[in-house]
Amino acid sequence: MQSRRTFLKYSALLSGIAAGFDAVGQPAQRSILLRSSWQVENIGDIGHTPGVITLLEQYYPDVEIRLWPVDIGKGVDQMLAKRFPKLKIITAEADIKKAFDECAFMLHGSGPSLVRGKDLALWKEQTGKPYGIYGITFPGVYGLPADRWKFRPEDITIMTEAKFALFRDSASLEFARDKGAKSPIMEFCPDGAFAVDLKDDEKAEAFLKTHNLQEGQFVCVIPQLRFTPWWELPRKKQQPNAGKHARNEEMKEHDNAPIRAAIAAVARQTPYKILIVPENETQMRIGKEMLYDPVPDDVKQKTVLRTEYWLTDEAISTYVRSAGLFGIEMHSPIMCIGNGIPAIVCRFEEQTSKGVMWRDIGLGEWLFDLDHPEDIDRLVPAVLDMLTNKKATAQKVEKALAFVHKRQKETMALMQPYVS
Incomplete structure (x- = not known):
């Protein structure tokens, strides 16, 4: 259970979001660089991105989001543009450099691992600005029991230097902690795909x-x-x-x-x-x-x-x-x-x-x-x-979704102090 201190922290941050002010009470001018969109051959991997963008749109309605994708081919770019007409998708080197200069915060989206940890490290090295990790599995391996999970030691450093490192399953959270990751905030966070509202x-x-x-x-x-x-x-x-x-x-x-x-x-x-x-x-x-x-x-x-x-x-x-x-x-x-x-x-x-x-x-x-x-x-x-057993089924879904929504609200609040 969240402590009262944690609850008050989230409440204060969310009040700032709702009011449209930054951490020191100034009008917020928000810009976030989202690193996401890992592949298009899987509707779930596609779903990470619009899910996180939907949450950003909900909790930071005046945010400027720039998506730095790995792959948005096969019509995914058009699907995203239709749902998010204000979204800026950047792929050219010049636009990426500009985003490094102008964006206040970099967010690594949900995924099967710390997919682009090296890009977070580059952001830190070149800009010194804050970044966060939102809803990943770690380390994200196939075919090995937990006692044989392999990971890159540098990923632990990347997590530790993040303002928050959030994991989409408790096993990953426990593993990262056990291997020495010490971000100021390390918690469970629902996969971004829970928030997808795309429709055709x-x-x-x-x-x-x-x-x-x-x-x-x-x-x-x-x-x-x-x-x-x-x-x-x-x-x-x-x-x-x-x-x-x-x-x-x-x-x-x-x-x-x-x-x-x-x-x-x-x-x-x-x-x-x-x-x-x-x-x-x-x-x-x-x-x-x-x-x-x-x-x-x-x-x-x-x-x-x-x-x-x-x-x-x-x-x-x-x-x-x-x-x-x-x-x-x-x-x-x-x-x-x-x-x-x-x-x-x-x-x-x-x-x-x-x-x-x-x-x-x-x-x-x-x-x-x-x-x-x-x-x-x-x-x-x-x-x-x-x-x-429709009644019991509906109750299970409703209870799980309420918990997901609660965690979405709490974890989205974590960016507020760093976006300006």
Whole structure:
């Protein structure tokens, strides 16, 4: 629980935000450089950025935000410009230099690790101005138990010199502290994607109409392999990884069979249809192979497979028209809960510790570790209960979302003293 001192600190900072004054009572002239937008092949990685911008827009309505992205191709730049017409997206070297000169604060957005810690170090070296880290997993590794997590020692220094270092799961927070990070403020912070409000209702409604999916009468499902096979996407320019591919082949049936069992139970025991969707560009193939093709004909008659990738706006417009979501991914559930839709998360050892955030926000009953047989055994009953016990489901979502909103409000306040 937050101490009274901490509560008063947040309250004072938020009063300053609301009044539009800086820490010394002068009219605030706000400018923030946001380092974010890590890749576009995953709607969740896309979602980090508009989520954090939405929060900045909400709590700092007169802020000038300059987004320094890694990748906003494939129409993501247009999607952001549509939602945030005042947003400045900078990619040219001259514009980045200008932002270093003019912006008062640099914020590292949510992500799977300290993705661009080196840029924070450069900012510190060249400007001496403050920076913060907002909602990351650390260190963000695949396929290692916690006692073997590897990290860059310089990242600890970067965190320590940050005005705040916020982590999207308690395991990362504990790990960073254990390794010596000593930022003045180190706390849990919900992933920025909880705040995404992008929408493309026209595309979503057209797709649902084409496939005879009625609002509130279908559930979304996402497959996954132990390691995302990015090497299947020519744009990623990655060489095939024999070891990861072998592990995927070894575990794909083990991991996706429980998801199929839940699909069958929904089809046979409830009035809901099933929509198999991708969170990243490799999952259309995985969904067809592991979820759609193997199900019996009676289940297939109530199941729709999405065969094309989509962007975050259409995905959210679809999710908010669904009865809920379950599967082996994290950010679609995040965006569902953020928009008031129930969602179940399945995970396994090869994923990072981000899944822990489901317990951190009070949804531990909806977190399933596929490496634990007892979790697999309780998945189907939990999916059915989520869809049929509507009152309890709504209460769980409401309670978790209230906690998320509380932490968003408190953590956004942390920038106020440094933005001028």
